[in-house]
Amino acid sequence: MSDTLAVGVMSGTSLDGISTALVRLRDGAGGAELVAFRQEPYSSAERGAIIDAMARGTPKDVAFLHVALGERFAAAVLGLLAQARASPKDLSFIASHGQTIWHEPGRATFQLGDAAVLAERVGVRVVSDFRARDVAAGGQGAPLVPLADVMLFGHEQHGRWLLNVGGMANVTWVPRRGVAEGAFAFDTGPGVAVIDAITRRLDPDAPYDRDGERARRGRPVAKLLEELLADPYFDQPPPKSTGRERFGIDYADKVLARVKKAGGSDNDAIATATALTAESIGRAIARWGEGRRGTGDGEIAEVVISGGGAKNPALVERLAAKIQPRPVVLFDQLFFDGEAKEAVAFAFLGMQTVSGKPGNLPAATGARGPRVLGHITPA
Ligand SMILES: Nc1ncnc2c1ncn2[C@@H]1O[C@H](COP(=O)(O)OP(=O)(O)O)[C@@H](O)[C@H]1O
Ligand SMILES: [Mg+2]
Structure with a gap:
């Protein structure tokens, strides 16, 4: 395999919004090149809905939020592709971290943002739910970067x-x-x-x-x-x-x-x-x-x-x-915009998954061993 083009989608615990990165991945130690990056802030209403779901969401609230975030991630990916003048056909996969609504180390970690919606709207296979397998293997499910x-x-x-x-x-x-x-x-x-x-x-x-x-x-x-x-x-x-x-x-x-x-x-x-x-x-x-x-x-x-x-x-x-x-060095000075780093890292982890390679580092998560992470939703 030579170059692979993929999108990483990250929405972190700060709840600031959705970061999407178009990434060119090279096999082996070839690295990852950031082609385009886009950030879409959550509105305060969206942020509030996520916080409410965490604090007191009913199953119905959580189910609707799962779908709504899937739509939001899909729109963010399409926005990124338009900005980069790229087409879904150019992509090998989308790696979506999802929005964590519960993380209890070693017991349960749960991310929302329906991969089925992403696959359906963008027409590209999706790798999602990276953390669950590590937890199942006795790990914390984090950090995965x-x-x-x-x-x-x-x-x-x-x-x-x-x-x-x-x-x-x-x-x-x-x-x-x-x-x-x-x-x-x-x-x-x-x-x-x-x-x-x-x-x-x-x-x-x-x-x-x-x-x-x-x-x-x-x-x-x-x-x-x-x-x-x-x-x-x-x-x-x-x-x-x-x-x-x-x-x-x-x-x-x-x-x-x-x-x-x-x-x-x-x-x-x-x-x-x-x-x-x-x-x-x-x-x-x-x-x-x-x-x-x-x-x-x-x-x-x-x-x-x-x-x-x-x-x-x-x-x-x-x-x-x-x-x-x-010395403290800014990531931006060595590589690319440091706010894109996690989205790029998840694109890399998605590549590991579609290649059948492990994505966790047991010394970081405490898992019993290396595991191929995530669920793959076909295009
Ligand atoms: N110009 C800035 N000044 C201060 N803080 C900033 C600035 N830009 C971004 N941030 C901080 O970065 C956060 C978003 O960081 P991010 O890496 O996206 O976190 P996460 O991955 O958890 O979403 C914001 O909520 C804010 O606290
Ligand atoms: Mg963020």
Whole structure:
């Protein structure tokens, strides 16, 4: 096989919207080239429907949302193809992550966005439900991006951390590109979900703290920050994963109330959430990455950051200060728009599935072994 053209569809825990990536995949260690990328924001009504389904959805609500998201994903893919002047006939498959509405590590993980609707509307086979098989094999079902990190985004000579800050934040340690032996990964905890939720609670029209502006105008409440960092999740050794069930809106509301009780301002609450993300990532890398060096000559491994959180300078600066002398490098500078990374990674995982190859990294998910992931819905 030579080049394969595919679309990756991602809608992450931040609930910001749908990311679609048109990707050219090459066999073996050939890599993935981003041809086109498109983001479609969820309206606040759509976001609300997903949050409601998670919190108190009836089977009927969930069933309708499953179909509605399938339609939404299909429209997003067609929009991407139109933008790229490509045709469904050019595609080998669509890899759709779906919208997680429940993730309870090791027990159940459930994504919505009906693959049948996607296949029917676009006329292309769909790979979906990547996480379920890993859970069935005793794994957490997350994170799944690590194999893509190993195969596509590792450094060719030395070790590198890949950090994605979406709704949750996850890191992958890659000893060298293409080398899965010694690689491991885990969710460090919240990414932008708590920051977003507090920002929206304070200003329902604001989708997020743009450019970290409000965090910069506030100051973290130090004592509360330490208490939050004492959460047992941060002490749990990898493999581990988390989600909105733990670090979601209820959690954010509690943080906001505690900042207020301590006499802090609205901006102090956003600053505290931003610091919590940066500190928990920094501590996790220091603690669980101890002794992992860039090269044989002791070079300190860099941390390559992607995801929407990389666009928040207040967050990135605090993280950089925390993990120095390790350099923080923006994924965009090395590869392509870091917000497209997960969609590209799922296109890669879809390729693994249609080729009959495993997509999980047991050292990342804790599964009993490598598994071919997902369901395939024919065109
Ligand atoms: N300019 C920006 N300033 C601050 N935060 C941003 C900016 N752009 C994006 N973000 C953050 O990135 C988030 C989306 O990140 P994303 O990687 O799509 O997460 P997920 O994969 O969980 O959906 C937004 O909700 C927001 O918190
Ligand atoms: Mg997103």
